[in-house]
Amino acid sequence: MSNLSILQLPLDILVNIMTNLSFADLRNVMLTCKALRDLILANNSIWRLISRDCRERLILHNSSDNSQTLTLSWYNRCRISHNWCRGIYRSKVVIYHQINYMPWLKFHESQVLFLSVGSNLQCYPNDKKGLPNCKTTLWKLQVPTVKRFDVRTDDISRFVVKNNIIVCGNRDGCVAVYRMENPRRKPYLLHHLIDCHENGQVEVSAVEIVNSTHKPCIVTACDSIATLRFWSITPDINGTNGVTNSRSVCTNEINLGDNIGVRCVALNSTESKLSIGPNGNSKPLLLDINTSKLVLTFESTKNIKQAVRDVRWHNENIITFVTHSGMLQMLDTRTGNLVYEAIDPFQSTLYCVKSDGVNSILVGSSEYSRCVLFDARNPAHHVQMYFTQKKSSPIYSLDFDSTKLIAAADRSIAVLNFNINPYTVETRDYSHAFEFVNR
Structure with a gap:
């Protein structure tokens, strides 16, 4: 029995053991030998299960509007999120x-x-x-x-x-x-959309784009008046030299009431x-x-x-x-x-x-x-x-x-x-x- 090693256990059993360890215990196991270190670092399922089962561990993800996700292993995601939560960073x-x-x-x-x-x-x-x-x-x-x-x-x-x-x-x-x-x-x-609200007497404090893949519609708002305006932009493109002329039309105006802005x-x-x-x-x-x-x-x-x-x-x-x-x-x-x-x-x-x-x-x-x-x-x-x-x-x-x-x-x-x-x-x-x- 003394000649048996933990490394001889089936992989699924080893992974099950690792998922029941704390973050500090996993770090100590990684220090014991290179084989266990490589197993823990390379096995995404260990860190995925740890992050899922531990509600107190916050894993930061890329926001939904970032289409290009970083190629990080689950170990690195847990490691970096640990730095976020503990205040470990370089500014x-x-x-x-x-x-x-x-x-x-x-x-x-x-x-x-x-x-x-x-x-x-x-x-x-x-x-x-x-x-x-x-x-x-x-x-x-x-x-x-x-x-x-x-x-x-x-x-x-x-x-x-x-x-x-x-x-x-x-x-x-x-x-x-x-x-x-x-x-x-x-x-x-x-x-260039001029004088969006009140003949240009107020600033444009908020903007948004609707239907940006085709003909864009621009939403504008101001913090001093209770009105939303929707602008349809129709570009006139001449060849490959860019825009020579374009037109904008206010297609909708919505009053929110109560002068809230x-x-x-x-x-x-x-x-x-x-x-x-x-x-x-x-x-x-x-x-x-x-x-x-x-x-x-x-x-x-x-x-x-x-x-x-x-x-x-x-x-x-x-x-x-x-x-x-x-x-x-x-x-x-x-x-x-x-x-x-x-x-x-x-x-x-x-x-x-x-x-x-x-x-x-x-x-x-x-x-x-x-x-x-x-x-x-x-x-x-x-x-x-x-x-x-x-x-x-x-x-x-x-x-x-x-x-x-x-x-x-x-x-x-x-x-x-x-x-x-x-x-x-x-x-x-x-x-x-x-x-x-x-x-």
Whole structure:
């Protein structure tokens, strides 16, 4: 009997033994011999079962709008997610500028970084490690602007990228529509939509694209008026030299009532429902695109702290959103009920939100350049906090995939890389729950 070895056991029995061990025990087994180490690292079923059976273990996935998934083994997914939850990462400020902006960003398909800085839209490539290389730009363009004789700037407020269309909403009350053949190549202007609301006297605070694969329809909204407008863009293309002329027609206008204004909008993946984040309301509205009728309506509140700051689709039926009062909530559109509710650890205003479509939700706070990670299965408290930069700025926009977090503050962009050796950096663990004391 003394000559028998555990390695002589059938593979399915070995795998069954490993799945009953803790993460620390597995690490110790991996240190015993190369054969067991290779077995544990190479066998995805071990780590898949561990992540499925342990509800306390949060595995971060690439978000649903990232079509290119990273080729990571389940061991590496568990390892990197462990770093997310424990606050083990390497941070770097990759862009810095002297002027205060409210930048918006998108890490498009985990391949290129789109970033708005003032009235400029910029695109950055990845380096060999898959991190944004912001020392060089793939392309840069300035959106067309209209001079307004008031206090407004001509900055891009928000932009959206879908298929081969980029739409930039501008604070001068206009919208620039671009078509791109390749994200790494400079797009060309498809149409400049002038004076979207109130003859251009108000800014465009939210934009969305409907039917981007054919003739695009652009949705525009403003945070000071309760009106949605749908614009049909008809390009006139002359040969291969791009667009020589294009026309825009307002095909539909929907009044939401109560003078609430709209801060954000988001379309679901089937392009059938539009979630609307209003001012002065505790929950988002829901519009049926096909019938142009509100499916979910809520009584407006008079408390401006209830403004919905950002709204995204968690999956086809659930909307996740953040409010001025620091609440993170998830709404089931089938019943109209809240299915998740959490609050920022510092009770600060939340500016932006993004989920991976499974369990992970990240929000950007209004202070200390702070992002917070939540688990949709556990509303009791947050999973981890990340102070992305050494400044008191809000996080105006963020994006992430399974290995990295990109956060935009007023004067800088920071990248947090979690795909690292945990023994090479200092752990920054802020996962403990905070106790609120009213004085």
